[in-house]
Amino acid sequence: MTTHVQSIDDLTPLIGTHLGYSDYRTVTQEEVNLFADATGDHQWIHSDPERAKAGPFGQTIAHGYLTLSLIPVLLGDVMKVDGVSMGVNYGTNKVRFTSPVPVGSQIRAGATLASVEAIPGGAQVALDVVVEVKDAPKPSCVAQVVYRYYA
Numbered sequence: 072m073t074t075h076v077q078s079i080d081d082l083t084p085l086i087g088t089h090l091g092y093s094d095y096r097t098v099t100q101e102e103v104n105l106f107a108d109a110t111g112d113h114q115w116i117h118s119d120p121e122r123a124k125a126g127p128f129g130q131t132i133a134h135g136y137l138t139l140s141l142i143p144v145l146l147g148d149v150m151k152v153d154g155v156s157m158g159v160n161y162g163t164n165k166v167r168f169t170s171p172v173p174v175g176s177q178i179r180a181g182a183t184l185a186s187v188e189a190i191p192g193g194a195q196v197a198l199d200v201v202v203e204v205k206d207a208p209k210p211s212c213v214a215q216v217v218y219r220y221y222a
Contacts, residue, residue, distance in 0.1 A: 078154040079194045079220050082187045090184060090198075093148035095177040095205055096141070098133050103174055106137040120174075128171050135168035138178070138212045142200055145180035146216075150198075155220045161195060164215040170207060177205040185215060193221035 074090040076082055100120065107113045115122045116132055123131040143160060152158065172178060185197040195217060202212040 073148060073151055075151045076153065079152065079187075079222060082152070082184065082194065082196060085184045086187060088184055090182045091149050092181045093145040093179045095179045096145065097177050098137075098141075098172055098174060100131060100174045103131060103133050103137065106134055106140075110134070110136070128173065131174045133172040133174060135212065138168065138172050138202055139163070139166060139214060141178070142180055142202065142212075142214065142216055145178070145202070146182060146198065146200070149180060149182045150184075152220055155193070155222060158218050158220045161217040161219045164197065164217060166212070166214040168212055170204070170209050170211050172202075172204055172211045176207075178202055178211065179205070190219060193219060195219050 074085070076085070103117050107118045112134060116126055116128065117134055118131065120131050123129075179202070181201050181203065183199045185199045188195045196219075197215055197217050200214050200216055201210045203210050
């Protein structure tokens with residue numbers, strides 16, 4: 072389900088509203104390897120499938136920061152704001168990686184609109200996001216992300 076609003080002004084009445092969930096997306100070993108190359112984090116729990124079989128998770132897992140970096144693309148399924156010239160990532164207020172994302176698993180994000188604050192030329196929007204692994208007992212990432220939308 073996608074929450075679609077016509078303008079920045081239409082966001083304020085939605086504060087406290089759960090906006091829906093993204094589609095599921097499969098996390099692949101290839102993208103974990105590419106993330107490891109981009110960040111220099113080649114720890115074996117992420118990049119060595121054979122060694123990881125005997126490790127604490129029984130297989131390779133995605134980097135926590137890879138999971139966090141997928142939030143914007145997942146949120147594209149959750150919320151659309153028309154009437155803006157651009158939206159930018161402004162940051163995060165809180166992030167926790169509460170359980171691993173096994174390579175090959177499917178993840179999705181759900182979001183609740185936490186706040187909307189007027190800024191010059193637009194609005195700063197905070198979203199409480201929960202990234203879930205399909206069929207897992209608890210979420211993999213809980214974060215409050217902040218975007219700035221400009222008219």
